Amino acid sequence: MVAAALPVAISGVEGWPMYGGTAVHSRSQPNFTNVRVQQDTRWVFKTNGWIYGAPCVGVDETVYASSWDGGLYAINATDGSQQWRYEVRRDEQIWSSPTVAVVSDSLLSTPVVVVYVGGNQSLLAITAPQSTGSGSAPGAWSVPTLKWAVKTRAPIFASPTVDLDSGSGTIYIGSLDGTFLAVEPTAGRVLWSFKAGGPIYASATLYAGVVYVATLFPGNVFALDAQTGAKKWSTSTSTSTVRSRSGASGAAFGMPLVAAPLPAVHREPATPLSAVRTYTSSPSMSLQGDAVYLADQEGRFVALNAETGALLCANNLKMGPVDGSSPAISFQDGSVYIGALDSYLYKLSGGAVNTTTRSGAGAGANARDNAGGGAAADGGGPCTEVWKVKLDSPIQSSPAIGAGGIVYVSSFKSTMYAITPAGTILWSKELSSTSFSSPALGRKGIYLGLNDGSVVAFSG
Numbered sequence: 267m268v269a270a271a272l273p274v275a276i277s278g279v280e281g282w283p284m285y286g287g288t289a290v291h292s293r294s295q296p297n298f299t300n301v302r303v304q305q306d307t308r309w310v311f312k313t314n315g316w317i318y319g320a321p322c323v324g325v326d327e328t329v330y331a332s333s334w335d336g337g338l339y340a341i342n343a344t345d346g347s348q349q350w351r352y353e354v355r356r357d358e359q360i361w362s363s364p365t366v367a368v369v370s371d372s373l374l375s376t377p378v379v380v381v382y383v384g385g386n387q388s389l390l391a392i393t394a395p396q397s398t399g400s401g402s403a404p405g406a407w408s409v410p411t412l413k414w415a416v417k418t419r420a421p422i423f424a425s426p427t428v429d430l431d432s433g434s435g436t437i438y439i440g441s442l443d444g445t446f447l448a449v450e451p452t453a454g455r456v457l458w459s460f461k462a463g464g465p466i467y468a469s470a471t472l473y474a475g476v477v478y479v480a481t482l483f484p485g486n487v488f489a490l491d492a493q494t495g496a497k498k499w500s501t502s503t504s505t506s507t508v509r510s511r512s513g514a515s516g517a518a519f520g521m522p523l524v525a526a527p528l529p530a531v532h533r534e535p536a537t538p539l540s541a542v543r544t545y546t547s548s549p550s551m552s553l554q555g556d557a558v559y560l561a562d563q564e565g566r567f568v569a570l571n572a573e574t575g576a577l578l579c580a581n582n583l584k585m586g587p588v589d590g591s592s593p594a595i596s597f598q599d600g601s602v603y604i605g606a607l608d609s610y611l612y613k614l615s616g617g618a619v620n621t622t623t624r625s626g627a628g629a630g631a632n633a634r635d636n637a638g639g640g641a642a643a644d645g646g647g648p649c650t651e652v653w654k655v656k657l658d659s660p661i662q663s664s665p666a667i668g669a670g671g672i673v674y675v676s677s678f679k680s681t682m683y684a685i686t687p688a689g690t691i692l693w694s695k696e697l698s699s700t701s702f703s704s705p706a707l708g709r710k711g712i713y714l715g716l717n718d719g720s721v722v723a724f725s726g
Contacts (some may be wrong), residue, residue, distance in 0.1 A: 277480060282323040282706040285364035286592065286664070287424035289472040290464060290551040293473070293594035294667035305684070305693040306712060308723040309346030309653060317715025319363030319425060320664070320704040324379065328394075329706075329713050331721045332383050334362040338392060338620060340381075340410075343710050352392050352410040354385050363425035363469075363704075366394075369451050379696070380413060380451065382437055384422025389414045389439050401510040414454030419443045424548075425469040427477075429492065438477050440466025445639075446479055446488075449467045458495035462488060468548040470557070476572070478542070478549045478558050480720060482525040485544035486668070489575060499575035548664075550593040552616060553600030557648060559616075561588035561604055567614060567646045579649040585612055590662035590702060598671045601652065605661025606640055611675055612684065653689040657681065660696065674705045674712050682714065682724065697722060 287293050315334030322330050327343040337357040340349040354360060362384030369380045379394035383693040395408035420443035427438045428451075435451035442465040448457040464481030471478045476498060477490045549560045552569070557578055561567040565588060567581040586608025594603045600616035659679040666674045670688040680697040682705070703715030713723040 268387050268715050271283065274648075278305070281325045281327070281366070282321075282427060282708060283325075283367060283430065284322055284468050285363040285704070286471075286548060286550070287666070287707070289429060289431065290550055291412070291429050291471045291592065292550065292553075292597065292667075293592070293664055293704075294597045300540050304725045305682070305695040306725045307695070308700075308725045311339070311341050311346045311348070313719040313721070315341060315387065315719050316702075316717045317358070317719060318359075318702050318717075318723060319715065321366050321706045321713040321721060322366050323706050323708040323713065323716055324366045325368070327708050327710055328366075329708070329721065329723070330366055330381055331362045331715055332364050332711075333719060334360060334594045335719070336360065338364060338381060339408075340394065341476070341721060343708060343713075343723065346721075347490040350395055350410050352381075352412075353637075354390060358386050359452070360385060361421070361423040365426040365428050365437075367428050367430060368397070381410075381441075382426040382428065384424060384426065384439060386429070387419065387441075388414050388417050389422060389426065389437070389449065389454075389662055391437075391451070416447065416449055416454050416456060418445060418447075420445075420465075420629040427470045427472050427608075429472055430601050431472075438470045438472060438492075438601075440470065441481055442466065442482075444481065444508055446477075446490070448477075448492070448678070449647050450578055458700075460488070460490055460495045460497070462486065467572075471549040473551045473555060474571070476553075478572075480545040480547075480549055480560060482546065484543040486550065487545075487558070487570060487575065489558075489572070497647050501570060501575040501577070503511075529723070546590050547604075548592040549589050550595055550602075552648065553595055553597070559593040559602055559648070561585070561591075561593065561606075563587045563589055565603065565606060565608075567593075567612075579647040581614060581649040581651060585651075586610060586660075590664070592704075594665040594667050596667055596671055598687070600648075601687070603665045603667070605657075605663060605665065605675055607660040607662070609633070609657050609660050609677070610654040611657060611661060611665065611673070612654045613652040613687075614648065615652055616648045639702060655685060655689050655691065657683060658694075663670050666707050667704045668707050668712075676701050676703070676705060676714055678702070680716055682712075682722075695724070 313333035325636040338352045364383040381392045391413040393413045413699040418441040429436045437449040440446040444462045446460040458493035467482040557569040564593040565585040569578040586606035602616045657677045660675040663676040673685045680694045684692040699716040699718035
């Protein structure tokens with residue numbers, strides 16, 4: 267039986283609105299089955315700083331990118347021209363990938379496009395300007411404005427995860443002081459906060475009313491109730507045991523105190539692996555909705571029971587250290603793709619562990635759960651390696667999956683690859699700079715950020 271597809275078309279909104287494509291972080295887009303990206307570059311847009319985060323794509327195909335020059339950019343997907351720029355702060359290094367959403371405001375007659383991005387010590391909501399004429403004409407766009415800002419006590423490297431499925435538009439974000447926030451979209455009011463006990467580097471995943479978030483170190487994973495912040499479970503994958511299956515709610519409507527000083531997590535480009543990191547990979551939800559996938563810097567890929575946090579299986583087949591690359595889930599069969607610092611792109615089997623139906627709103631008819639909570643043998647079940655393909659350099663990019671199950675991923679030396687589900691390289695394209703960014707898929711092609719400040723568009 268074919269498993270149900272992930273909810274990638276959310277409330278009629280298509281595009282690639284956030285890091286990972288959607289809130290479940292599948293990094294795949296089955297709705298764009300007419301897109302087959304070619305190796306030719308359509309345009310190159312230049313900023314004055316690194317593009318560390320991944321671009322995102324709005325429903326109108328506008329491409330948004332944040333830069334280390336302190337700017338948030340909106341780019342015309344057809345010709346690569348700048349529609350507008352918002353200066354977060356001059357020369358501020360913006361690590362966070364932007365997220366775009368359409369927000370209804372009772373004070374406005376029509377919904378507005380809002381772009382969320384993490385800054386040095388704040389989560390920002392930027393209202394996109396409206397066109398004052400022809401969208402392609404110079405000067406045809408008004409000025410973007412700051413809708414609100416939520417202060418944090420440490421930089422935000424993670425990217426905002428927005429609930430576009432339920433219609434609430436709630437924004438979920440973590441910062442390096444270990445604070446995880448739920449923020450309402452109209453005025454930026456903090457709904458609840460949760461202290462994770464360690465820096466949060468990677469983006470959270472939202473599915474069926476539960477938010478999954480991992481700490482940079484000591485390597486804990488949390489499942490939180492999306493509405494209240496109550497802890498459903500937490501687990502340390504270093505010991506493969508569940509610490510707690512329930513807990514107190516987050517500090518409602520308040521900001522927690524800083525529990526520890528900010529760790530030194532910046533690194534030079536020539537040193538992609540830092541000994542202090544554990545999870546720089548974001549969690550992803552399995553196709554069946556039964557498991558949470560993620561990988562650590564020891565090179566271990568794990569599948570956790572989404573309902574209980576129990577370890578389902580782990581891949582210890584000497585996969586290289588994973589730093590930044592997050593799992594991409596095939597919409598065809600649930601296979602998992604992830605890159606590592608040993609320069610290999612790995613394909614793992616994915617799939618359900620057993621057939622017990624998972625309960626809970628939004629779980630879906632084919633959502634499954636390992637009620638027993640037992641761990642499969644290393645390399646078993648969804649953690650089984652199917653193949654690996656050697657690229658030209660380490661991979662910190664998260665793969666994106668397009669039409670026909672084609673996987674798009676970039677290497678650190680910034681060669682873009684298109685790889686078939688069977689592991690055959692269709693094409694590769696060497697670019698102008700190294701890259702930590704991840705590709706975003708749109709109807710008109712693929713978009714990727716580079717360390718020389720460029721955003722590159724590949725033709726669709």
